[in-house]
Amino acid sequence: MTAARAAVEILKREGVTHAFGVPGAAINPFYKALKEGGGVDHTLARHVEGASHMAEGYTRTHPGNIGVCIGTSGPAGTDMITGLYSAIGDSIPILCITGQAPTSVIHKEDFQAVDIASIAKPVTKMAVTVLEAAQVPGVFQQAFHLMRSGRPGPVLIDLPIDVQLTEIEFDPETYQPLPVYKPAASRAQVEKAIGMLVNSERPLIVAGGGIINADASELLVEFAELTGTPVIPTLMGWGIIPDDHELNAGMVGLQTSHRYGNATFLESDFVLGIGNRWANRHTGYKLDVYREGRKFVHVDVEPTQIGKIFAPDYGIASDAKAALELFVEVAKELKAAGELPDRGAWIARGQEHKSTLLRRTHFDDIPIKPQRVYEEMNKAFGPETRYVSTIGLSQIAGAQMLHVYKPRHWINCGQAGPLGWTIPAALGVATADPDAQVVALSGDYDFQFMIEELAVGAQHRIPYVHVLVNNSYLGLIRQAQIGLDINFQVNLEFENINAPELGVYGVDHVKVAEGLGCKAIRVTDPADLGAAFEEAKKLAQEYRVPVVVEAILERITNISMSRTADISDVTEFEEIATEPWHAPSSIKTLKA
Numbered sequence: 001m002t003a004a005r006a007a008v009e010i011l012k013r014e015g016v017t018h019a020f021g022v023p024g025a026a027i028n029p030f031y032k033a034l035k036e037g038g039g040v041d042h043t044l045a046r047h048v049e050g051a052s053h054m055a056e057g058y059t060r061t062h063p064g065n066i067g068v069c070i071g072t073s074g075p076a077g078t079d080m081i082t083g084l085y086s087a088i089g090d091s092i093p094i095l096c097i098t099g100q101a102p103t104s105v106i107h108k109e110d111f112q113a114v115d116i117a118s119i120a121k122p123v124t125k126m127a128v129t130v131l132e133a134a135q136v137p138g139v140f141q142q143a144f145h146l147m148r149s150g151r152p153g154p155v156l157i158d159l160p161i162d163v164q165l166t167e168i169e170f171d172p173e174t175y176q177p178l179p180v181y182k183p184a185a186s187r188a189q190v191e192k193a194i195g196m197l198v199n200s201e202r203p204l205i206v207a208g209g210g211i212i213n214a215d216a217s218e219l220l221v222e223f224a225e226l227t228g229t230p231v232i233p234t235l236m237g238w239g240i241i242p243d244d245h246e247l248n249a250g251m252v253g254l255q256t257s258h259r260y261g262n263a264t265f266l267e268s269d270f271v272l273g274i275g276n277r278w279a280n281r282h283t284g285y286k287l288d289v290y291r292e293g294r295k296f297v298h299v300d301v302e303p304t305q306i307g308k309i310f311a312p313d314y315g316i317a318s319d320a321k322a323a324l325e326l327f328v329e330v331a332k333e334l335k336a337a338g339e340l341p342d343r344g345a346w347i348a349r350g351q352e353h354k355s356t357l358l359r360r361t362h363f364d365d366i367p368i369k370p371q372r373v374y375e376e377m378n379k380a381f382g383p384e385t386r387y388v389s390t391i392g393l394s395q396i397a398g399a400q401m402l403h404v405y406k407p408r409h410w411i412n413c414g415q416a417g418p419l420g421w422t423i424p425a426a427l428g429v430a431t432a433d434p435d436a437q438v439v440a441l442s443g444d445y446d447f448q449f450m451i452e453e454l455a456v457g458a459q460h461r462i463p464y465v466h467v468l469v470n471n472s473y474l475g476l477i478r479q480a481q482i483g484l485d486i487n488f489q490v491n492l493e494f495e496n497i498n499a500p501e502l503g504v505y506g507v508d509h510v511k512v513a514e515g516l517g518c519k520a521i522r523v524t525d526p527a528d529l530g531a532a533f534e535e536a537k538k539l540a541q542e543y544r545v546p547v548v549v550e551a552i553l554e555r556i557t558n559i560s561m562s563r564t565a566d567i568s569d570v571t572e573f574e575e576i577a578t579e580p581w582h583a584p585s586s587i588k589t590l591k592a
Contacts, residue, residue, distance in 0.1 A: 003136040004033040004164035007097070007157075009172035010140040011068065012039045016095075018431060020045055020054040021070030026112065027099025029164035030070065040068075043431060043460055046452040048076040050424035052083020053450075055094040057388065057428025059087075060411045063215040065432060066093050066147060073100040073158055074114030080156075082418050085123040087154040089415025090236060091213055093147035096120070100160040103131055120156040129158040133166035137175070145178040151302035152213055183301060185318035190326040193272065193297045193314060194227075194334070200270030200295070202346050203229050204249065206282075209236030209414070210275020210301055211320045217407040219324035220274065221245070226331040228343030230350045232265060234276050235399060236414045242383075242405040244587050249350045253282040254562040254570070256399035260353035262567050267349070274299045275320040278309040279414065285565035299323050355588040358577040359560060361401055362584055364526055367554040370394070370469055371574065372526040374401035377439070377467065378585035380533035385409065385437045388426040391417030393475035394443040397559045403587060420449025423466070426546075427457050430464045437537070438464035444492060444507070445474050451512060454546050458517025463540035463547070465533070471553040472505045479558055493555075505552060513548045520548040 001009075007030065011019075020043045023031045034040055045051035048071040055067025069080055077098040087094045100106060101113035106129075120127035125146045130139050136159070143155040197203050211220050217240040224231050224241065230249035231241045235256045241248045250261025265271075271294055276282075278298075283290040287310055298305075298312040299320065306315035316323060334340050361375035374397060381387075383405035389395040390413040404410040411429055413421045426440035447468050456462070474490040481487060493504035502508060513520035519539045523532045529551065536547040558573030577583040580590045 001167065001170055002029065002033060002164065003133040003166050003168050004030045004159070005037060006137050006168060006170040006172070007140050007159070008033045008037040008040065009170070010137060010175060012037070013172065013175050014066070014144045014177055015064065016040055016066060016068055018043070018058060019068040019070055020051040020058070020428065022048045022051060022076055024072035024076060024099060026072045026101060026161045027070060027097070029161060030097065030099060030159065043456065045424070046455055047450060048079040049082050049420070050450050050453040050456070052080040052094065052096065053086070053421050053424035054428035054431070056083060056087050056092050057411060057425035058432045059092050059094055061386070061408060061429045061432035066095060066144070067428060068095045068097065070097045071099070072112055073098040073116040074112045077116035077156070077158070078114065078119065081120060081123060082416070084120055084154045084156065086413050086416040086418055086421065088123050088125070090209065090413065091152045092154070093152040094154045095143060095147065096154060096156040098156065098158045099164065100129060100158045102162045103160045106160065117156065117158050123154070124156050125153040127156040127158070129160065130163055131160070133163045133168050136163065136168065137170050141178055145180065149181040150183070151305070182319035182322060183303070183317045184322035185299065185316045185326055187326060187330070189316045190323065190330050193299070193316060194327065194330050196295060196297060196314065197227065197229065197270060197272055198334070198339070198341060202268045203270040203272065204265060204268045205229050205231045206234060206271055206273040206276050207231050207237040207240045208234045208274065208276025211237055211240050211324070212407045214275065214319055214321035216321035216324045217241070219321065219328055223324055223327045223331055226328065226335055227340055228347060229272070230264065230347060232261060234279065234282055235412060237276065238399070238410040238412070239404040239407045243403040244405070246347060246351060250354060251399065252567060254284050254565060254567060255281055255396045257567070257570070258400060259357035259359065259570070260350070262570060263353045263357055264350045266568055269294050271295070272297045272299070274323065275301070277305055283309065284562060284567040289566050289568050351588070355591045358583045358586050358590050359400060359572070360575040360577045360582040362582055365554065366525055368524070368526045368551050370397050370553050370557050371401060373467065373469055373529060373551050374398055375585045376526070376529040376533060378403055380530055381437060381439050385439050386411060386429055386433065387439050387441060388422055388429055389441040390421035390425070390446055391419065391476070392443040392446055393479065393557070393559050394441055394446070394469045396476070396561065398441050400560060419446045422446055423450050423453045426464050426466065427453060427462050430462045440464060440466040442466065442468050443475060444468065444470040444472060444509070447509065448507065452516065454513055454516040454518050457546040461544040463544045465536045465540055466546055466548045468509060468548055468550040469553050470505060470509065470550055471555050471557070473555060475557070478556070479561070483563060509548060509550050518546045518548060519543060520550065522550045522552065524552045
């Protein structure tokens with residue numbers, strides 16, 4: 001068979017059932033093999049960067065998924081670099097397959113020939129141009145091994161067109177994936193870490209995205225319950241423990257944090273971090289504030305992550321699941337022996353913060369205040385909802401005010417945060433879980449970056465609801481400019497001569513969405529938000545297309561965040577909740 005066909009057969013045997021991409025001359029032999037081999041469905045993207053983000057959303061939705069994106073080496077491969085950067089930043093395995101010019105002319109500046117492997121190397125676990133057809137099976141086998149082993153991440157395989165077409169000897173029936181390598185904690189290491197936890201008075205667990213990657217959320221909750229240890233999920237770990245669990249202490253950080261989460265963390269004296277990377281939006285840049293008065297244990301699958309940001313008091317290189325299995329085992333033994341302290345008072349302290357330190361969400365203002373949008377989302381979308389978001393004030397406010405109850409139900413681009421990620425990622429999520437309630441969240445700028453991908457949802461009948469909060473501003477950048485005393489090149493407003501009813505809000509997102517084959521609803525009164533969300537859910541199911549709900553916001557709202565990069569110094573620009581009706585959709589009713 002051709003090397004391209006061998007590659008397709010390996011994809012199937014490695015568990016791949018779906019791919020996203022854009023065909024082109026140099027990758028057409030692979031597409032021929034994809035068609036003739038069967039077994040791998042394909043979604044045609046409108047932009048190749050979009051295909052890479054679809055692949056990432058697809059991977060993130062279910063344990064074991066690996067999203068695949070396909071295109072030519074250039075310019076499709078260069079378009080997918082942002083997707084690879086996003087994937088490696090968040091430890092997400094995706095496979096990027098590119099079609100290259102013939103091997104004999106790669107070095108001759110042939111049409112669309114580019115050294116994509118060299119370009120992709122800094123943002124992948126492996127990036128290689130395969131020059132010998134007989135190496136194709138081994139390279140693909142190694143790719144899946146690397147993507148799944150240790151800290152997960154993306155791989156790029158570049159296939160010259162002549163390599164794709166070359167006949168090779170390959171027996172797919174005897175193909176077998178390579179064993180996955182994951183470091184595992186030892187009993188002695190876990191006993192030492194638990195000893196440090198037991199000897200503390202006010203311990204916390206910081207639960208990161210590595211726990212979700214390892215499919216170990218249930219183990220984490222079991223360990224927390226056994227030891228009575230409150231849990232701080234990171235933004236990438238949100239959903240590991242339900243928001244309404246008494247041991248969920250809230251999120252910590254400069255931006256995507258809860259008032260009660262920061263308060264509880266600052267009172268702690270011991271932190272067990274598992275599968276997290278001490279991201280600066282979580283710790284703040286003032287590490288002395290984050291670290292002062294508390295000891296740290298760090299468990300991570302990647303040994304070089306331990307000590308990268310700061311030196312913990314103890315580090316364990318281990319897959320989160322392997323470590324947590326031992327943590328649970330040892331904790332059960334200690335509990336049976338009566339050697340675990342009572343943490344009731346410490347847990348109650350965190351719950352007290354959770355019922356008093358709340359932000360106000362209920363406002364009746366017109367134009368709409370964004371807080372009200374998230375309040376109504378909490379009412380309209382239940383615990384089974386899979387939220388998808390990337391960056392901006394919309395994501396930050398959403399993380400402060402929405403509620404998540406299950407792992408992989410907050411699908412968020414954490415490290416890279418590229419604008420435009422949300423639409424294609426949501427399409428990937430909805431493709432991976434077509435029966436789920438998928439709800440994307442974007443500001444107007446993120447929404448406009450890859451708006452053409454809505455047509456993919458219309459063409460391939462991929463329904464989801466997209467909540468678009470429109471203030472016609474680069475809101476996060478505007479807020480970041482306050483300290484520089486400027487408001488420069490962040491205004492998106494203009495008077496649209498074709499839609500004068502919009503005033504200065506410019507782009508008519510409803511018409512654009514409808515022109516791309518989708519449904520859209522515009523809301524200007526907060527009292528109409530609930531009905532709009534219900535209508536959007538019905539339209540998505542009836543027409544099987546993306547449905548956009550655009551909320552016209554007040555132009556300027558400053559969302560809570562630290563202006564000094566210090567988690568103990570977060571500015572509450574807007575009103576805090578002082579009466580129960582100020583935060584009617586909060587996890588705990590406010591104690592006035």
